[in-house]
Amino acid sequence: MAKKIPEINASSMADISFLLLIFFLVTTSMDVNQGLARRLPAPIPPDAKVEDTDINKRNLFVVKINWENKLLVQGQELDVRQLRAKAKEFIANPEDKADMPKLYEEDFGQPFGTLKYTKEHVISVQNDAETQYQAYLEVQNELVRAYNELREECAQKYFHKSYNELDEEWQKKIQKIYPQKISEAEPKNYGGK
Amino acid sequence: MAKIRRNDKREMPALNTSSLPDIIFMLLFFFMSVTSMKEVNFKVHFTNPQATELTKLEKKSLVRYIYVGTPTAEFRKQYGAETRIQLDDAFADAKEVGDYIINERSSMKESDQGLMTVSIKADKETKMGIIADIKQELRRAYALKINYAATQRTSY
Numbered sequence: 001m002a003k004k005i006p007e008i009n010a011s012s013m014a015d016i017s018f019l020l021l022i023f024f025l026v027t028t029s030m031d032v033n034q035g036l037a038r039r040l041p042a043p044i045p046p047d048a049k050v051e052d053t054d055i056n057k058r059n060l061f062v063v064k065i066n067w068e069n070k071l072l073v074q075g076q077e078l079d080v081r082q083l084r085a086k087a088k089e090f091i092a093n094p095e096d097k098a099d100m101p102k103l104y105e106e107d108f109g110q111p112f113g114t115l116k117y118t119k120e121h122v123i124s125v126q127n128d129a130e131t132q133y134q135a136y137l138e139v140q141n142e143l144v145r146a147y148n149e150l151r152e153e154c155a156q157k158y159f160h161k162s163y164n165e166l167d168e169e170w171q172k173k174i175q176k177i178y179p180q181k182i183s184e185a186e187p188k189n190y191g192g193k
Numbered sequence: 194m195a196k197i198r199r200n201d202k203r204e205m206p207a208l209n210t211s212s213l214p215d216i217i218f219m220l221l222f223f224f225m226s227v228t229s230m231k232e233v234n235f236k237v238h239f240t241n242p243q244a245t246e247l248t249k250l251e252k253k254s255l256v257r258y259i260y261v262g263t264p265t266a267e268f269r270k271q272y273g274a275e276t277r278i279q280l281d282d283a284f285a286d287a288k289e290v291g292d293y294i295i296n297e298r299s300s301m302k303e304s305d306q307g308l309m310t311v312s313i314k315a316d317k318e319t320k321m322g323i324i325a326d327i328k329q330e331l332r333r334a335y336a337l338k339i340n341y342a343a344t345q346r347t348s349y
Contacts, residue, residue, distance in 0.1 A: 005206055021219045033250040035312060035342040043332040065321075129322030133315050134242040136324070137341055141244040148246055184328075 036141060041183070059101045061090045061123045063139055067130035071139065080138050087146035091178060093118050108173060111158050117177050126185045143182050150178045237262035237279045239316035243346035250340060255308050257297050257336075259290060259327060261315035276319055278327070287326035291334040298336070314342040 063083070064072040071078045073086060093100040101118035108115055123143055127136050148163075151174050155163035163174065239262030250256050260279040264272040268284075278285050280293045298306050311331055315324060331339060 003203070007206055007209060021222050033253075033256070033312065033342065034247040034345070035250065035340040036244050036246060037248045037310075037338075037340050040328060040332050040337040040339055042337065043335070127321045127325075129320060129325065131321040132317065133319040133321060133324055134317035136321050137242045137244055137317075137343060140341070141246055141343075144246040 036137060036144065038140065055122055058099055059120045059122060061121065063125050065127040065131045065135055065139060067128045069132050069135035080142060083139065083142045084146045087123065087143055088150055091118060091121060091146060092150060108177065115177060119179065121181060123182045124185060125182060147178055147180050233282050236265060236268055236284060237277055238265050239314060241314065241342050241344045242317035244343040245346050247343060247345060250310065250312060255305055256310050256312050257294065258312050258314055261319050261323060276323055287323060287330060290327050290330040294331060294334040294336045309336060310338045310340055311336045312340045312342050
């Protein structure tokens with residue numbers, strides 16, 4: 001009788017292949033499209049008169065970026081890393097300073113109670129035509145981050161939860177307390193014809 | 194009753210191929226997952242800037258891309274090394290952006306038109322002048338939802 005070679009037991013092959021598949025699925029970082037989401041202001045109709053927007057000076061936070069990618073924040077030279085702290089202080093104005101936005105009291109209901117917030121503040125970003133995109137995006141990023149951090153702090157304070165974990169209803173409320181108001185100036189042609 | 198016939202010669206047992214489909218499927222899934230479909234052939238070269246507060250672009254069918262960068266080596270002779278805009282598969286002028294977006298939007302489902310997002314994929318060295326032009330065009334075309342493509346920054 002011929003010697004019979006036993007067949008290899010292949011029933012575990014499927015398991016091994018699935019294991020490999022799952023391993024690769026987990027370790028492969030897919031190239032996801034992500035970015036900084038912003039909203040542009042609606043266009044001004046050509047026949048509309050440019051109105052002088054009446055913004056109280058104390059409500060305005062001006063960030064200028066020059067061609068050397070240097071920042072001028074409220075008339076002061078500043079590093080981009082310090083921008084966030086400064087923006088946060090401006091948005092919240094916890095000490096009710098005279099040169100920071102006016103505080104309004106409003107009842108937000110439970111669990112917030114009556115809060116003081118700066119509903120009229122505006123952050124204005126102005127850049128030069130020679131400014132680098134990276135520098136511009138960094139400024140935008142820091143400003144968005146300032147808002148996100150304030151919202152996160154608020155969520156932690158009242159709900160002991162992360163902002164992202166909250167219900168939409170509460171997120172809306174917090175958004176109302178810290179409304180994101182980043183305005184971009186109409187591009188000006190400095191020294192142009 | 195048939196008698197089981199035995200061959201006298203020694204024979205290799207047939208290789209069991211029942212797991213082959215599994216392996217093939219595994220490979221298939223692997224390649225499916227790692228391949229990110231290229232939207233277009235890039236004619237401009239760009240490196241995304243870095244940021245931290247990123248959001249993911251969810252529905253791909255609602256996103257249109259605008260690429261801004263310097264022409265790649267093969268096009269440099271023809272178009273120079275200046276920053277250019279690429280829409281779909283062709284170079285374009287900043288003035289064409291608005292019409293392109295309006296066109297693209299009209300080809301979408303009506304219910305989706307308001308949800309269109311424009312992703313600006315620009316090189317980090319780009320001058321803001323050209324970006325400002327694009328933004329003005331997008332405003333003219335009422336494409337107000339935009340997204341500056343960026344990669345996650347891990348540290349300063």
